[in-house]
Amino acid sequence: MLETPTALIVDYIDEHKHEFGVEPICATLSAAGTQIAPSTYYAAKTRPPSARSLRDEQVLVEIRRVHEANYGVYGARKVHAQLRREGLQVARCTVERLMRAAGL
Incomplete structure (x- = not known):
């Protein structure tokens, strides 16, 4: 998190x-x-977790899945494109922020 x-x-x-x-x-x-x-x-x-932090956790699971499925070489741009192809509406800057924070 x-x-x-x-x-x-x-x-x-x-x-x-x-x-x-x-x-x-x-x-x-x-x-x-x-x-x-x-x-x-x-x-x-x-206080309960914010809506953003809950969404970040869900999106990060998907980011990790896509990143690992592609041998850990996809960057934020390609991960974002793959997530969009799969129907997940997420901004590229969000993908970048979460990947950076997760060390991907």
Whole structure:
């Protein structure tokens, strides 16, 4: 899954909250220049995934399938063209972004 900077910070807090607690970690990160409030952490943990992130997960499955079916040599342009031929409506910039994030 693709992660935003807030998601990275939330993951970091998740890893260390049992040792230090959420509020002290947030205070230390804020003192170091990374602003995050405990309420932001808790809100990020309880909100449902966005429509974009859900769609990205579905499209990434198809991108991986097409990429692997073509011996891992197709770039974003050819993967996009193949997905469009198969009837999946997706923008080429989305294919590029997801392939880059997935390391394809």
